Amino acid sequence: MISVRELTKVYRQPTRDVVAIDDINLDIDDGEIHGIIGRSGAGKSTLVRCLTLLDRPTKGQVIVGSQDLTAVSDTKLRNARRRIGMVFQHANLLSSRTVAENVAMPLEIVNAKKAERRARALELLELVGLQGLEDTYPAQLSGGQRQRVGIARALAADPDVLLCDEPTSALDPNTTDDILTLIRSVADRLHLTVVVITHEMLVVKNLCDSVSLLEAGKIVESGKLSEVAADVNSQLSRSLLPLPTHQPVTADLVIEVVGKADAVNTPIGSTIAAENPVTVDIAAANIETLGTTRFAHYLLGINSDQPINLTGIEATLARHGFSVRVRAARGVQA
Numbered sequence: 208m209i210s211v212r213e214l215t216k217v218y219r220q221p222t223r224d225v226v227a228i229d230d231i232n233l234d235i236d237d238g239e240i241h242g243i244i245g246r247s248g249a250g251k252s253t254l255v256r257c258l259t260l261l262d263r264p265t266k267g268q269v270i271v272g273s274q275d276l277t278a279v280s281d282t283k284l285r286n287a288r289r290r291i292g293m294v295f296q297h298a299n300l301l302s303s304r305t306v307a308e309n310v311a312m313p314l315e316i317v318n319a320k321k322a323e324r325r326a327r328a329l330e331l332l333e334l335v336g337l338q339g340l341e342d343t344y345p346a347q348l349s350g351g352q353r354q355r356v357g358i359a360r361a362l363a364a365d366p367d368v369l370l371c372d373e374p375t376s377a378l379d380p381n382t383t384d385d386i387l388t389l390i391r392s393v394a395d396r397l398h399l400t401v402v403v404i405t406h407e408m409l410v411v412k413n414l415c416d417s418v419s420l421l422e423a424g425k426i427v428e429s430g431k432l433s434e435v436a437a438d439v440n441s442q443l444s445r446s447l448l449p450l451p452t453h454q455p456v457t458a459d460l461v462i463e464v465v466g467k468a469d470a471v472n473t474p475i476g477s478t479i480a481a482e483n484p485v486t487v488d489i490a491a492a493n494i495e496t497l498g499t500t501r502f503a504h505y506l507l508g509i510n511s512d513q514p515i516n517l518t519g520i521e522a523t524l525a526r527h528g529f530s531v532r533v534r535a536a537r538g539v540q541a
């Protein structure tokens with residue numbers, strides 16, 4: 208549905224050039240919810256502007272459906288952009304207009320009749336759970352309700368893609384959960400492809416099917432949530448499945464392992480000890496569910512009175528579906 212090819216944005220400045228987006232490639236399938244996570248300054252806002260062509264990329268392509276947005280004229284771009292509904296951090300509603308009028312604004316641009324706009328607004332307000340509030344004004348609503356109005360407005364022109372830029376960053380935790388649930392349910396019902404830009408791992412955890420990590424304008428990791436989380440060597444896995452804080456572990460061998468699905472039910476310590484002459488101490492553990500898949504992340508301290516055969520332990524763990532990262536290996540045989 209969305210293909211980004213070699214997307215680059217350079218801001219030319221008198222003293223130096225700032226490469227805000229650096230050769231990004233990305234493919235997002237129809238109906239997928241893709242999160243792009245990055246810290247402040249990573250290039251998130253620039254990426255959003257380039258995806259919608261509000262800012263012309265220096266190089267590269269943005270293809271939505273079968274249309275290359277970077278190749279169409281400015282007049283055609285206005286039409287093409289209608290296929291992308293935008294949700295912002297602050298709903299940016301017009302305070303002088305009613306809730307229904309705010310929702311219908313994208314339809315004014317296409318000259319829809321007043322009765323038609325009203326009917327569509329009521330339908331969308333019901334979809335986002337705000338029926339009965341159509342004739343109130345934004346100032347009368349809570350932050351979460353205003354964001355619901357923003358989502359309804361983004362859907363007014365019947366887009367294929369919903370592009371959400373920090374949709375919950377201004378909301379409290381409970382309201383965040385409600386809004387993420389709402390985005391998921393409208394995406395399913397309307398078969399939308401969703402791109403969510405965020406700095407919050409919670410948004411990725413609770414909403415996304417797939418994720419990319421943006422750092423200094425580059426995508427440094429990308430994949431299905433269930434695959435990146437299962438790779439103990441991925442930075443995203445460490446944030447998706449954080450270990451509780453713990454005392455430093457001293458052992459001959461200290462490893463981290465991650466397993467998913469059936470592997471979660473493997474008794475990790477006895478499984479390793481059954482095949483290797485070692486004792487295993489579970490120093491920290493986190494078991495949680497992402498989407499519909501369960502994951503287990505362990506920090507293990509392994510000791511033995513003889514040199515440890517790391518290759519053998521890795522083989523045992525691989526056979527049981529665990530990925531392994533070695534933290535410290537003092538008593539390991541060369």
Ligand SMILES: Nc1ncnc2c1ncn2[C@@H]1O[C@H](COP(=O)(O)OP(=O)(O)O)[C@@H](O)[C@H]1O
Nearest residue numbers: 218225227245246247248249250251252253254
């Ligand atoms: N209009 C601009 N002119 C020059 N530099 C910019 C401009 N917009 C963003 N940048 C720079 O590009 C980088 C990425 O910024 P931005 O996209 O705003 O990141 P984020 O949204 O992830 O915080 C930063 O180094 C920022 O200073």
Ligand SMILES: [Mg+2]
Nearest residue numbers: 248251252253
């Ligand atoms: Mg930003």
